[in-house]
Amino acid sequence: MNPTNAVLETRVAEMEGGVGALAVSAGSAAVNYAILGIAEQGNNIVSTPQIYGGTFTLFSHMFARLGIEARFAADDDPQSIEALIDDKTSAVFCESIANPVGAFMDIQGIADVAHAHGVPLIVDNTVATPMLIRPFEHGADIVVHSLTKYMGGHGNSIGGIVVDSGKFPWADNADRFPMLNQPEPAYHNMVYTEAMGELAYITRVRTVPLRNTGSSLSPFNAFLILQGIETLALRMERHCENAQAVAEYLEQHPMVTWVKYAGLPASSSFSLAQKYSGGKASGLMAFGIKGGFEAGETFYDALKIFKRLVNIGDAKSLAAHPASTTHRQLTGAELEASGVTPDMIRLCVGIEHIDDIIQDLEQALKAAK
Numbered sequence: 001m002n003p004t005n006a007v008l009e010t011r012v013a014e015m016e017g018g019v020g021a022l023a024v025s026a027g028s029a030a031v032n033y034a035i036l037g038i039a040e041q042g043n044n045i046v047s048t049p050q051i052y053g054g055t056f057t058l059f060s061h062m063f064a065r066l067g068i069e070a071r072f073a074a075d076d077d078p079q080s081i082e083a084l085i086d087d088k089t090s091a092v093f094c095e096s097i098a099n100p101v102g103a104f105m106d107i108q109g110i111a112d113v114a115h116a117h118g119v120p121l122i123v124d125n126t127v128a129t130p131m132l133i134r135p136f137e138h139g140a141d142i143v144v145h146s147l148t149k150y151m152g153g154h155g156n157s158i159g160g161i162v163v164d165s166g167k168f169p170w171a172d173n174a175d176r177f178p179m180l181n182q183p184e185p186a187y188h189n190m191v192y193t194e195a196m197g198e199l200a201y202i203t204r205v206r207t208v209p210l211r212n213t214g215s216s217l218s219p220f221n222a223f224l225i226l227q228g229i230e231t232l233a234l235r236m237e238r239h240c241e242n243a244q245a246v247a248e249y250l251e252q253h254p255m256v257t258w259v260k261y262a263g264l265p266a267s268s269s270f271s272l273a274q275k276y277s278g279g280k281a282s283g284l285m286a287f288g289i290k291g292g293f294e295a296g297e298t299f300y301d302a303l304k305i306f307k308r309l310v311n312i313g314d315a316k317s318l319a320a321h322p323a324s325t326t327h328r329q330l331t332g333a334e335l336e337a338s339g340v341t342p343d344m345i346r347l348c349v350g351i352e353h354i355d356d357i358i359q360d361l362e363q364a365l366k367a368a369k
């Protein structure tokens, strides 16, 4: 184990309130390994429909070919998720604040239905970060992050992490999780629950998926991400303040047809945001521009401070058009289910001065008129 990576793992595990963590080369690797640690051919996973496009593609297309079925609930309601769980379900998955429109999930409600069936809840906490939400405090069992985003904060390194709460009773669900309760031929016939106790899951993820397929995090990236984490608390405060001001500005703008931001009282996520993060809704939001796709393109080209980038969680303000970028591989029906519309512009509001941010939006909206 590399000592710099080990510091990162310990630090993020402590920030999330977990017992251990595994740093990997990307957020996508973290999601992949988090599932492959406990699912194999013949199993299924149940997911909320609104998730990052790459995760959606991994689940619906790549896992399908490995014989792991992804079942997407009709909506985010815990009852809709419960309806899809059966005796072959290995995990329930959601994002605490979902990419791309910043919807909040009812983590406790989803954890309760998963646990009622002896299934763990995996939460992608990339958009919230532990500064806004600590999913283990609301019943989640495993947390994953793309460290590429807010955690690192500067778009200078790609990384991911899997964090284990150490609380899921794997041994009580031995039929569902033979890989943690029977000798593992890929690692000295270790029986993880017997040998590792509360570290059973994270040790298997390290010694089987990571050790044999190798998506390790570069220690230099771990160093950069550690630097970023030192300012995370301050940055998240400013991201939330700026985004709230931008959402309120857009909401009253005549060129804007709709705004989705959980900090607005009109948002369907408003009450969940109050419950889970005291109303702090992170920097991610989406809006529709009057004039649709064409006006959107003109607006997009006119932006000066906002960078046109599909990344999120950078200190710099970013704008994207998900339907033609992050969610491009999705079919029309998949797009609709994941909450992406063709006219939608996604903003990830940065930490620049709010007057500069609003001025940039104002001049770009004027150009699109």
Ligand SMILES: Cc1ncc(COP(=O)(O)O)c(C=O)c1O
Residues within 6 Å of the ligand: 026, 027, 028, 029, 031, 052, 054, 055, 095, 099, 124, 126, 127, 145, 146, 147, 148, 158, 159, 160, 311, 312
């Ligand atoms: C919520 C979420 N999870 C995971 C990922 C994948 O992370 P990475 O780009 O580090 O592979 C992303 C990327 O945008 C994301 O937004």
